[in-house]
Amino acid sequence: MTTFLRQLTSLTTHFIRVELANLERLLSPILFSTTILILFFFAFSPMDQEVFVKVYIAQTFLSMFFALQIGFARIFEPDDQDDAFTLLRTYKPIPEAWFLSKYIVITLFGVLVISSTMGLSIFFNQSINISVASWSVFLVAILALLGIAALGLLLSAMMLKADAKQILYPLLYFPLTTPVLLAAVQCSQEILINNMSLSELLSSWLGLLLVFDAIYIILSTLLFGELVKSE
Amino acid sequence: MSPGELLHLSGPNGSGKTTFLKIIAGLIAPDKGSISFHDTHYEYLDSESNGHYLKISAASNLRFWGKLKQHHLSNQQLDDELLTWGLSNPYISQKLAVENFSTGMKRKLALARVSLSSEKIWLLDEPILGLDEKSLNLFSKKLAKHLNQGGCAVVISHDLSPIRDSITRTLTFES
Numbered sequence: 001m002t003t004f005l006r007q008l009t010s011l012t013t014h015f016i017r018v019e020l021a022n023l024e025r026l027l028s029p030i031l032f033s034t035t036i037l038i039l040f041f042f043a044f045s046p047m048d049q050e051v052f053v054k055v056y057i058a059q060t061f062l063s064m065f066f067a068l069q070i071g072f073a074r075i076f077e078p079d080d081q082d083d084a085f086t087l088l089r090t091y092k093p094i095p096e097a098w099f100l101s102k103y104i105v106i107t108l109f110g111v112l113v114i115s116s117t118m119g120l121s122i123f124f125n126q127s128i129n130i131s132v133a134s135w136s137v138f139l140v141a142i143l144a145l146l147g148i149a150a151l152g153l154l155l156s157a158m159m160l161k162a163d164a165k166q167i168l169y170p171l172l173y174f175p176l177t178t179p180v181l182l183a184a185v186q187c188s189q190e191i192l193i194n195n196m197s198l199s200e201l202l203s204s205w206l207g208l209l210l211v212f213d214a215i216y217i218i219l220s221t222l223l224f225g226e227l228v229k230s231e
Numbered sequence: 232m233s234p235g236e237l238l239h240l241s242g243p244n245g246s247g248k249t250t251f252l253k254i255i256a257g258l259i260a261p262d263k264g265s266i267s268f269h270d271t272h273y274e275y276l277d278s279e280s281n282g283h284y285l286k287i288s289a290a291s292n293l294r295f296w297g298k299l300k301q302h303h304l305s306n307q308q309l310d311d312e313l314l315t316w317g318l319s320n321p322y323i324s325q326k327l328a329v330e331n332f333s334t335g336m337k338r339k340l341a342l343a344r345v346s347l348s349s350e351k352i353w354l355l356d357e358p359i360l361g362l363d364e365k366s367l368n369l370f371s372k373k374l375a376k377h378l379n380q381g382g383c384a385v386v387i388s389h390d391l392s393p394i395r396d397s398i399t400r401t402l403t404f405e406s
Binding site: 003011017018021022078083084088090091093 | 256257258273275277279280281282283284285286287291295296298299300301328329330337
């Protein structure tokens with residue numbers, strides 16, 4: 001096994017073990033998204049069916065976005081508690097293996113948050129005679145997650161070294177994730193309202209989403225090494 | 232530095248000993264000058280933290296750091312090291328999260344990691360903080376063994392008793 005794969009396996013297994021030991025970190029984003037969904041449900045019910053799909057998309061992505069943000073902002077919390085992050089830097093793992101292992105863990109975490117949010121959203125809105133359960137929308141949400149997770153991970157690593165972390169994170173995170181979210185919301189609308197397929201959306205909003213995913217994943221992979229390398 | 236050498240960094244608080252050690256460890260870039268290594272692998276221990284993942288067990292921590300350095304630790308090696316440091320109780324080593332350890336136990340676990348690493352260079356900043364008398368003697372023996380086996384170490388310690396016999400050179404910092 002190459003050094004890269006060996007380190008990737010060790011780091012990923014370890015980070016998953018650490019996350020499983022910190023289950024409350026998963027629970028709080030899910031509870032947050034549940035609260036938002038309940039608030040939306042009571043605020044908008046009974047709802048005009050014409051606006052239902054739009055509200056469904058807005059509430060789902062809004063809950064998901066903020067729930068993920070809560071999770072991402074804490075991704076380095078276990079590494080920071082006893083300064084294991086610094087020790088890890090002295091061990092000089094291959095930066096790409098380090099990034100990818102964290103990225104895999106954060107993506108798995110995000111998939112759990114997305115699945116529960118969408119599941120709850122469908123559950124709360126099942127009384128309305130419009131089907132919103134769509135694998136295509138789920139796939140769009142996962143694609144949005146891939147871009148947001150890469151960016152969230154990069155910014156979280158950046159914040160470990162920054163002095164003004166409380167201000168800097170939202171200042172960078174929110175504007176940079178906007179294109180991904182807009183593309184994901186537009187894709188979902190086209191799928192649910194206009195019954196468009198993913199292949200039809202490839203030349204428009206879905207294409208834009210994939211481009212931003214690629215940019216953020218490549219950028220984060222390259223810059224993460226610069227942030228964590230020893231001098 | 233040559234094999235068997237122990238460089239002791241001494242000086243008053245705030246004189247730059249820790250900064251110097253961090254520069255050697257590659258955690259801070261020097262303003263000028265450079266440091267060259269024959270062997271870039273080393274084991275570092277910070278004065279204010281131990282580098283543990285607090286929510287998992289002592290054994291899981293040691294296994295992780297070992298795997299990352301490609302030191303395939305057998306269960307026997309792990310058990311022996313934990314036994315040496317008085318952390319061998321299965322509940323303490325396998326089940327209890329490190330966050331529940333006392334300050335001294337956390338330090339002992341960090342020293343167990345250093346000892347298991349088999350790296351030639353040890354960079355230790357106040358390694359004996361929080362250790363009891365028995366552990367001080369143990370650390371002293373471990374350090375002497377490491378130096379006898381051709382390793383070397385750079386140590387910052389205000390308490391000289393456990394390292395005095397091993398010191399080969401002292402670098403004194405002025406405030």
